[in-house]
Amino acid sequence: MLTLGPLAFAAPWILVALAALPVLIWLLRVVPPAPRRVAFPAIRLLYGLKPRDETSATTPWWLILLRVLLAALIILALAHPLLNPRAPLVGGGPLVLTIDDGWAAARDWPQRQQAAEELLDQAERAGRPVLLLTTAPSSAGLPDRLSPLRAGEARSLVQALQPKPWATDRAALATWLRSQELPASAESFWLSDGLGGEGTDALAETLQRLGALTVMTTPPSTVPQLAFPPESEIDGLIASLARADDRGALDSAVRAVAADGRILAREAIRFEDGENRAEARIVLPSELRNEIARLEIEDQATAGGVALIDERWRRRPVGLVSQTSFSASQPLLSELHYLDQALSPFSEVRRGPLETLLARELAVILLPDSGTLSTAEQDTLSRWVADGGVLLRFAGPILAAAEPSEQALIPVPLRQGGRLLGGALSWSQPARLAAFPPESPFAGLAIPPEVTVQRQVLAQPALDLAERSWATLEDGTPLVTAAREGDGWVVLVHTTANPDWSNLPLSGLFVQMLQRIVALSQGIRGGRGEQPLPPVETLDGYGRLVTPPNSAQALPPSAGPGDTPIRPGPSLPPGFYGTDQARVAVNLAPAITEFQPLGALPSGVAVTGYQQGEEVDLRPALFTGALLLLLADLLISMLLRGLVPSAGRATGRAAMLLLAFGLAAAVPATVQAQQGDDSFARAASLSTRLAYVRTGDRQLDTASEAGLAGLTRMLERRTAVEPGPPMGVDLERDELMFFPLLYWPVGTSQQPLSPAAIARVNSYIKTGGTILFDTRDQGEVGFGGATPGIERLRVLARGLDVPPLEPVPPEHVLTKAFYLMDSFPGRWTGGTVWVERADTARDDEVSSIIIGGHDWAAAWAMDEGGRPMFPVVPGGEVQREWSYRFGVNLVMYALTGNYKADQVHIPSILERLGQ
DSSP states (O other), rough: EEEEEEEEEGGGGGGGGGGGGGHHHHHHHHHHOOOOOOOGGGGGGGGTTTOOOOOOOOOHHHHHHHHHHHHHHHHHHTEEEEEEEEOOOOSSSSSEEEEEEEESTTTTHHHHHHHHHHHHHHHHHEEEEEEEEEEEEOOOOSSSOOOBHHHHHHHHHHHHHHOOOOOOOOHHHHHHHHTOOOOOEEEEEEOOSSSSOOOOOHHHHHTTTSSOEEEEEEOOOOOOEEEEEEETTTEEEEEEEEEEEOOOOOOEEEEEEETTTOEEEEEEEOTTTTEEEEEEEOOOHHHTTTTTTHHHTTTSSSGGGEEEEEEEOOOOOOEEEOOTTTTTSSSGGOOHHHHHHHHHHSEEEEEEOOOHHHOOOOSSSEEEESSSOOOHHHHHHHHHHHHHHHHEEEEHHHHHHHEEEEEEEGGSOEEEEEEEEESTTTTSSEEEBBOOOSSSSSTTOOOTTTOEEEEEEEEOTTTTTTHEEEEEBBTHHHEEEEHEEEEEEEESSSSSSSSTTBBBGGGGHHHHHHHHHHHHHOEEEEEEESSSOEEEEETTTTTOOOOOOOOOOBBBBOOSSSSSSOOTTTOOOOOEEEEESEEEOOOOOGOOOOOOBOOOOOTOOEEESSSOOOOOHHHHHHHHHHHHHHHHHHHHHHTTSSTTOOOHHHHHHOOOEEEEESHHHHHHHHHHHHSSSTTTHHHHSSSSOOOEOOSSSSHHHHHHHHHHHHHHHHHHHSSSSOOOOOOOEEESSSTTTTEEEEEOOTTTOOOOOOOOHHHHHHHHHHHOOOEEEEOOOOOOOOSSSSSHHHHHHHHHTTTOOOEEEEOOOOTTTGTTSOOOSSOOSSOSSSSSOOEOOOGGOTTTTTOSSEEEEEEEHHHHHOOOTBBBOOOOOOTHHHHHHHHHHHHHHHHOOOOOTTTGGOOOOOOHHHHHOOO
């Protein structure tokens, strides 16, 4: 390789051909151009005949220069010039290329592939063999012998290589390498994923024995993060993330995603300086919470950045301890009847003896005051609670009469006997419940005034009694107490579960309290049984669920929570196991025991980044220039020979200059000239398009565009309208007359309109356009209120000719333009939609202004795969379908006017139907 500063030639011997250019110049000057053929009558030869000496014509100098330049470009291109070339490989042995292809490499995988291909190009130019190594285990295992490859073969393998959804095993690779016979004159490059850990130093030392070692890595701050399975809380999930480097503050975000790809929630997470763990609370209604299929870290497509959610976070089986069947008990007198009725709507209720119930997994056990526990049963329950179960007990006559030594598995010591209120000798009236403490799981629940307690079991006074009290009476005596036991809870209700001591079991508050306690539990896995669980879907290296590979085996029945974390690998990749109806999630993060950035390596190891002085191959540019000059030469030759009669010699020279020196610049200039200032008008007028107002808020504008794109898809599927892609408009400079409907989301960052923009919008309103103002306020939208969206709309609408408005009447065309509907939900619902008052509407009776606050664009928004981008609450997908219907009605209303309100043809239709 010949190096000249930042320029190098991989095949410098071809430059010898430049010495032949003077000979080429001489040949071109001696050989004249082909004669030009001119048609004329032969008699013209007799006119002006003068004897004289003729000289041979020569090739013009500028044509000679063109052809010499063409030959020089070809020679330079064949010499393989390189700009900013890499340092040549050292030694004379093979290139040892080691690539980290575990989960952490997925985030910047194209960058690693590009670096590997550049190193292989160097090996190919130097004629060096390649030894290709990967650090993540594969299903085929390590070969018996490592064979060298040609650079081209290694390039094909690198291009087909993909990151794996499990961690690397550098220690195993280092051990295997020591058993191989490798040359000592090799040069090694290790494309690291930026993580350290077990086997890192051993692998570096082993590679260093083969020759010079260079480790290419990423900065510690760019190493991917880990997403751990969440913890269940009463009102949501606690998402936990980890990062390898704790230096500096770092902002991240986690998203809750449904099985169909819908984003149900997004929460920001911040790592403070010195912290490598961070948490975020995801609060969702129970209906949406049960739809969560995965938590994923935003902008980090790795298997470690995904936490799969299975039935453990959804199913809440509840066991009612009973020695009798339902038919054997008197329903209205039995505590089990009231508990079963209260729990059935939101839990899977099982009933039977304690031994039978514990034979299957349970989330909560309810123990009414129906008998005492044996010592064996107490020990069994204690272990079950310590492993994460929730035991809910109810007081009654049996517990009130129990001796202190018999009061096992209760959160607080009890007094012997109970307190009776409202009796003949009572000293007070039946007591009401006090407001729930803020730290109680029942905080925020409304207490009906008719709920009273006639009798309760009192707790012994203690310093921590207030801390353990979740509910109290107005006089301060505890009604519900709880204590943490291991990973579980023991909860005691100091009254009965039937109306004997209180009317609480007859109220809706009782159901809400039980629901909060059940939500406190951890849930169970589904489909565990005693059989191995086959893989259903597994993660690839990028964190996507795919069909399980052939190497994937079944999950052992004993694996799961409480056991040693499963170490994912080729035979057990992370993913879902079991059946489609009952899945068990295997996640990668719990098995990562070492998560730290790449530390100091052995002395003598060179450490560089992936972004070095990028090597640029100049061959494509030179060959392209040679091709352009060849085309120019062909055109000039045709002009000089008269094969293009309409152009003369001057035209030929001008064409040569254009093609030889300005063709590359002329093409984009021509394209730009064709687009010009009328590009917006032509794009908007060639097809019917929906438009949205650009607010300056990038996220809001992206959501608006995606929303109108989703609505456009629905129009194409369901109606005869074939609109083009939606367009964004700038009210300050773009013409609005091309669009029948303008969606205007009210953004907080949008500035008030200039007089020119106000005039443009007023003209649009007067000439038939319809504007949908979306304040995006959840809930009721009324002009007497002071929501932020309405206040901002008032500022933006100053100067606009807004007509008098009214709520959409029941018979308005919007309710029947395509679908019959009486409400207009979007992402939110429940608000009022306003239209122009009927007596002031324009000639086509189409309202020029429509105002609402349901965030319709978010409900319509779809990604490239056609999946919804934002959750819709509270109605879910049914509400989203109605929002699409409103969008269709809205577009039909804007396009066709009041044709649905025309009643002229109804008598004729009725008459024909009668025939």
